[in-house]
Amino acid sequence: MECISQSNCAPDWLPQAARWYLAHTEDGCSLRELARKEGCHPSTVLRQVRRVETRRDDPLVDEALARLGAARRTAIPQEESHPMTARTRPAQATEDDTRITREARRILRRMNEPGAFLAIARDMEKAAVLREGPDGHTTRVAVVDRAVAEVFALKDWIACKTRGRVTIYQITQAGRASLKRLLAAEAAEQPGIAETSSSFGDQHRDWETRTSEKAERIRYNRAESPLSILGRRRDKDGTPFLSPDLVAAGERLREDFEVAQMGPRVAQNWDRFLTGSERGAFQPGRGPGDGPMGARDRVASALRDLGPGLGDVVLRCCCFLEGMEQVEQHMGWSARSGKIVLRIALQRLKRHYDGLGDSAGMIG
Known part of the structure; x- marks a missing residue:
């Protein structure tokens, strides 16, 4: 057939x-x-x-x-009698794609808000996006046609959470990534001079602004570091998988690592970070003004305190920015075991920094 x-x-x-x-x-x-x-x-x-x-x-x-x-x-299949007619796209298809894109920007943006979900009954032609507030009160924030909600579910942008007379849906990771692409494409269409950006690259970015000690507003990408991604995940009881102090310890090591790359031979000889040579010995007398040399000594001291295994996973995840799957492959570990070892290593790293106190000589 x-x-x-x-x-x-x-x-x-x-x-x-x-x-x-x-x-x-x-x-x-x-x-x-x-x-x-x-x-x-x-x-x-x-x-x-x-x-x-x-x-x-x-x-x-x-x-x-x-x-x-x-x-x-x-x-009924259309006869492709002429090559030009076979390549012609129907106007209805263009209208449907435009409608889905418009509705995706509106609905997925609402469903990406904290406490938001989509509810739809069996015989209802419309689906409602509801948001539960801190006081437990639920508010309707948007309404979408059932046919459009079916498209969202088929494209894996929303996933069913509970079934019954009223079915509850939540936005998926693929839905969040698609929302970032759609918003980036919408921003690129705005008039004016703007930097050229890739919508597929923007889906992997999570911009946030923080204020430094010098009262300077710094815009950075939270999704750049695998440590920040793990810090936003939660266990079954709702507690963060990595507490903020553990994430701060990993970012502290990464800051020293970035500063130490300005020193000689660091980019060519990684063994000195793991072997604990005399050249990398930590000297408490050094301060923030030591620059790359002091940063290199602090990294070497931290990795020597962690030892083999724990030092390797911290170096790869926090400094080399390798994902957990890549770290597990390099270390020969079983799947989904790397994040447990990373949490143990960060706890040990935090204890190391707590023991140094003000003598650590951090610059930020």
Whole structure:
């Protein structure tokens, strides 16, 4: 059986995994045929199709796939009699994409607020975005069509939290990343002279402004450091996985590390940070004016106090800015064990800095 052309039946916003799923279930295309057309391995298509199938427990995802499947069965493939007409994009598709983009900026921005969630009943044509305040009072902040909410769920921008007569959805990490891309693209469209930016790069940035000791406002990217990302995660009881004092200890080591890179041979010889040589011995008499030499000594003293293993994970995560998965691969550890070792190392590092007191000679 010949597969129906996906470009004629599927909207442009439909994710690739959902396209494969509909082509397999509705058009009868085999997994090998889909893989051959896409130029990938059949196991890749199989994993994506299975993932979409398991997501049909989500009411909005199930309704969206059912609606798209019914439209696909009734669609009549257009004859591509002329190459120019085959490349012409329907005006309705452009309007749908514009509407989804506009609604995504409005709804995802609201759902990204603290305490916000989307609620939708079984037979309601509209979904409401509600926000729970500190006093427990719930306020409605936005309303969106059910069809648009189905698109959000199918694109994995929102995920089902509780099911029942009223189903509750929350924004996902993919939804937050998409919101950053959409807002960055909207800012780039504004008139005036602005710096060229990449929307896909902006999704990995988390800008924040703080005031230094000199009353200077500093704008920095919180998502640049893996330590800051772990500091925002919470355990099951709601407490932060890394307390602020542990994050501060890691950033303190990173500050010294950045200053020490101005010294000679630091960029070529990393062994001196881990071997504990006499050249890197800490001398309490040195102060902030020692510059790269004093910073290098403070880093060497901290890593020597941590020892092998703990010093390695702190150096890679806090100074080299490597992610946890990359650290676990380098160290040969099992998955999801690196963050536990990192927390132990930061506790030891905090104790090291507490023991130094004012003699640490920090510059900031």
